[in-house]
Amino acid sequence: MKCRQCEAKAVINMRQHKLALCANHYIQWIVTQTQRFIEKYHMFTHQDRILVAVSGGKDSLSLWDILWQLGYLTEGLYIGLGIDGGVNYSSRSHQLCVQFAAQRNLNLISVNVPQTYGMSIPEIAAHTQRGKNKPCSVCGLTKRHIMNQVALEGNFDVLVTGHNLDDEVATLFGNTLNWNVGYLQRQRPLLLDNHPGLVRKAKPLCRFYEREMAAYALVRGIEYIYDECPYAEGSTSIYYKGLLNQLELDRPGAKLSFYLSFLQAKETGFFSKPINLEYGEENVGAGGETLYTCPKCGQPTTAKGLCSFCRMMEKISR
């Protein structure tokens, strides 16, 4: 198969776009498309200070690399979860993030959960009722809290994460199966900072397939942690991704169409009041819910009193 641009040997064929590209044109295409999505969803500008959440995986490191190539003002945030899983998962992923930042002369902020909170993520999970012995729920809650806190304390304008289209579609699929309307209302490429304790959040890779991001990392020679998080095995998201990829195999473009149709439906007010009317008001969450301030950490919460993270940490310190 030949590159659509130059007739050289293609390294990837994206059936959903009917587009095959060689290594050089593929990198250019990914970078250009990312810039297009940043502008389309009004995510941030070259004047903003951007905090990139990095895990050592292909998506987040590729995202940092793309933003670096585009000349954005970025710093990285790595959160050490204290997960070993027999493969030194956290220490290896940290090492890869440190190496990536050093190669590009970028600043990496590291927060170590066991050092900061006295327990690793699996240990916190074992002390709580959250997640039924799986630490993924505790992990997600803790990471969201730390990412928001570090972004606020460091006066960053925006926090970005490497969620790709497969992540978004798996979330969308799960929330649709269960009709979790609140979560469906909140799912967007950009979440605004419409509360004093909330930082703007953006997902610039939300329209790229996971396969495309892995190809980008490979072609760019980005060393990433290939092993899956030991706790992700058997997770619902991987199960949903498997189902959606079966659909994609038979109907190329099905995942992209599902996601884009969802965003379009939201814009016309299908899941909430139309964007720009209620969403964007001070102290109103992305799902139109009222936001309160946690008296302990100052971060927003949808109920009066402590936020979920502070409630969890209080419970385990008893």
Next chain:
Amino acid sequence: MDIVKVVLRDQEFEVKAGMTLRHALEKIGVNRETVLATRNGELITDDEILQGGDVIKLIAVISGGLVQGVFQ
């Protein structure tokens, strides 16, 4: 030598040379949407015809974790 070795993590498969990568993936039951394929470290597309003695390394691209409540 008319055998091609296909490697995915710790699994190894053998297929006959002369078929396309797409056909080889169908034979071993791997969804081509979930992997990338490399030969001698270079990415190849699924219309590539596999040659005897080739070693094709498949790279799984799917990662996961929490589904609901991501990024509230």
